[in-house]
Amino acid sequence: METMTGAKALMTAMEKEGVKQVFGLPGGANLPMYDEFARCDIRHILVRHEQSAAHMADGFGRVSRKPGVCFATSGPGATNILTGLATAQADSAPMIAVTGQVPVAMIGKDAFQESDIIGMANPVVKYSFQPRLPGEVPEAVRKGFYIAETGRPGPVLLDIPKDVQQNEAPMDFPDEFTIQGYHPWNDPDVASVQRAVDMLVNSERPIILAGGGTIISSAFAELQSVAETLMLPVVTTFKGKGAFPENHPLSLGPIGMHGHAEANKMMAEADCVLAIGTRFSDRSVGTFEAFEKRLKIIHMDVDPAEIGKNQTTNIAVVGDVRASLRIMVKLLLQKSLKKSEDSVWIKHVRETKEYWKENLKIHPGEMGAAKILRKLRELLPKESVVTTEVGQHQMWASLFYDVIQPGTFFSSTGLGTMGWGFPASIGAKVARPDVPVVDIAGDGSFSMTENSLATAVLEDIPVIVFVLNNSTLGMVAQWQRTFYDRRMIGVDQGGCPDYVKLAESYGAQGIRAQSMDELDKAIKSALSSDVATVIDIPIDPEEDVLPFVAPGTSLSDMILPS
Amino acid sequence: MWAILSILVENKPGILFKVTHLFRSRNFNIDSISVGVTDDENYSRMTITTYGDDKQIIQIVKQLDKMIDTVEVKQLDEHKTLFRELCIFNIKLSSASDSMEVNKLVNAYGGKVHDVKKDSLMVELTATPAQIKAFEELVKPFGIIDVARTGVAALQRSGA
Numbered sequence: 001m002e003t004m005t006g007a008k009a010l011m012t013a014m015e016k017e018g019v020k021q022v023f024g025l026p027g028g029a030n031l032p033m034y035d036e037f038a039r040c041d042i043r044h045i046l047v048r049h050e051q052s053a054a055h056m057a058d059g060f061g062r063v064s065r066k067p068g069v070c071f072a073t074s075g076p077g078a079t080n081i082l083t084g085l086a087t088a089q090a091d092s093a094p095m096i097a098v099t100g101q102v103p104v105a106m107i108g109k110d111a112f113q114e115s116d117i118i119g120m121a122n123p124v125v126k127y128s129f130q131p132r133l134p135g136e137v138p139e140a141v142r143k144g145f146y147i148a149e150t151g152r153p154g155p156v157l158l159d160i161p162k163d164v165q166q167n168e169a170p171m172d173f174p175d176e177f178t179i180q181g182y183h184p185w186n187d188p189d190v191a192s193v194q195r196a197v198d199m200l201v202n203s204e205r206p207i208i209l210a211g212g213g214t215i216i217s218s219a220f221a222e223l224q225s226v227a228e229t230l231m232l233p234v235v236t237t238f239k240g241k242g243a244f245p246e247n248h249p250l251s252l253g254p255i256g257m258h259g260h261a262e263a264n265k266m267m268a269e270a271d272c273v274l275a276i277g278t279r280f281s282d283r284s285v286g287t288f289e290a291f292e293k294r295l296k297i298i299h300m301d302v303d304p305a306e307i308g309k310n311q312t313t314n315i316a317v318v319g320d321v322r323a324s325l326r327i328m329v330k331l332l333l334q335k336s337l338k339k340s341e342d343s344v345w346i347k348h349v350r351e352t353k354e355y356w357k358e359n360l361k362i363h364p365g366e367m368g369a370a371k372i373l374r375k376l377r378e379l380l381p382k383e384s385v386v387t388t389e390v391g392q393h394q395m396w397a398s399l400f401y402d403v404i405q406p407g408t409f410f411s412s413t414g415l416g417t418m419g420w421g422f423p424a425s426i427g428a429k430v431a432r433p434d435v436p437v438v439d440i441a442g443d444g445s446f447s448m449t450e451n452s453l454a455t456a457v458l459e460d461i462p463v464i465v466f467v468l469n470n471s472t473l474g475m476v477a478q479w480q481r482t483f484y485d486r487r488m489i490g491v492d493q494g495g496c497p498d499y500v501k502l503a504e505s506y507g508a509q510g511i512r513a514q515s516m517d518e519l520d521k522a523i524k525s526a527l528s529s530d531v532a533t534v535i536d537i538p539i540d541p542e543e544d545v546l547p548f549v550a551p552g553t554s555l556s557d558m559i560l561p562s
Numbered sequence: 563m564w565a566i567l568s569i570l571v572e573n574k575p576g577i578l579f580k581v582t583h584l585f586r587s588r589n590f591n592i593d594s595i596s597v598g599v600t601d602d603e604n605y606s607r608m609t610i611t612t613y614g615d616d617k618q619i620i621q622i623v624k625q626l627d628k629m630i631d632t633v634e635v636k637q638l639d640e641h642k643t644l645f646r647e648l649c650i651f652n653i654k655l656s657s658a659s660d661s662m663e664v665n666k667l668v669n670a671y672g673g674k675v676h677d678v679k680k681d682s683l684m685v686e687l688t689a690t691p692a693q694i695k696a697f698e699e700l701v702k703p704f705g706i707i708d709v710a711r712t713g714v715a716a717l718q719r720s721g722a
Binding site: 118119122123126127147179180181182303304305307308309312 | 571572576579580583587617620621624625627628629630631632633
């Protein structure tokens, strides 16, 4: 056993986990671990606000499926990452947050920059560790990574007191360990999968609802195989967007509050749903009661606690959804079960899809959201990674930006964190430097973490920020127009700041696109740029996101464009 | 529905906080809670009683089970479980006959009388929560000065 400090042990243990970079910001209580960057190969990526470091780690984790790591100091540094932890927890993203803490003897004394981050973060982390002795550090790191990335992934917090970082101890880096109360994987029950197959085959109007879990477990090929073999139309949740290629004939797109009209319609007409890796969130299903009486539900999920939490199910399959779908694919092959391509249901699905393709009204102006996002889709290579912020632009992206390569679209869908998309795109670009990475943004959200431009420029991480700028907190404005008799309170952004000048002041490229022609040129310029680019696209502040399922109503009651 | 949950946890600081926090954040209620170390000092056993419909109780058990610090979570079947709570009452006495009446009740419920004063006495009662509730109703007319309860401790009977 080698004797070393807790800080050195932290970095050594992280190197063993394959960590190549850390997003963070130093301060008094994490200086010892920062000093170790001078003596190891892990790259440090400096942020201007700890919340952004957490979102970068989150974006890195979602794209690479390995936990991203962020560092923050104690006190305000630690509290600044809380929103990042909550965002990762709500969307089951693997992440490791390492915070400095005041020395052990100072804990509980209201010391300078002390915060009880373990207590505060408890409901928004999968697990947390606070090593009290340097020798406990390696095992905390090993277990932390294991917990973060197995089962249903999530954020893990390591809160390390300064003296634990500074003091030396003989260090053992264990490969083997036990966590008695943690059973991340269950073997899917084959008999339940068989019953699910029987139920699907014997239904008249079966449908697949693919959730975020499908993307987390990369079950793309298995999902496609089941859908094509049984001729099942596929709708997704918003988090599941892009679990299935959206240019596939069986794809209907996301359901939900701002789901595709054809997806909501077909979901409402189905008599049996294979729900994969979803928690049936209110945003996705509206009020399910309206049609659940005639809807048989098969629910596959890795988390046993999700079964029956929001939705009573007829058949539950607990286990990694990829493993469950593999069993289903195998059963279908064995019995050479194949459904006809000309069933009444599939014909109806095709006609409905066709109808909405022709008849969904979009904004008539040249710079309407649909046209802008279809232009982006047209020019982006299919392997590009897209993140979004939260608001109208996010829902327009859901409606009008088709994901062709599965697992290339990421958004803060659960917590709905404005300001997530830009730093997350930086983390995504670090994970996938070989593909273009675009943050589809609105001006309101981008304002919240726009200072990450400094990180993008100084660390040579050339992402593209695609700002649909209505100079308004647009989604709030839409609700005020719809539900509050057009009393517009607290939504006007007053054209401030000028995003082109803002980008330039950070050394990034700023381009304003006021016509389709300018947009075409701007996207092409951004794709060939060596520095981060902000494309500022002024749009009509009165444009609504439609269709719209009002809260507390059923998916079949959509407000449609008039 | 009233439910008794038996939760074996690692005996580490902060776990009681996490368990009770889970009840708060998931909108469940704790009716009573008792915690103590087991014969193996690496583990503690928490006994929590709670109310909810079947679906809620199942969900509470699943959420507790999902916690990494819980080693075993069981909903105990009331009919196959020995469960008891210790309760101490401080009861007001207005007359000499009150003392006799209370003593009779205490004997009937298998309790013990302590600290008899002219105008009050203390009663120690170990019983099921339902029996304690019944006893409480009976002594209420005398005047209850104070009550302290431990919460339920419970173990499933062997072979049950």
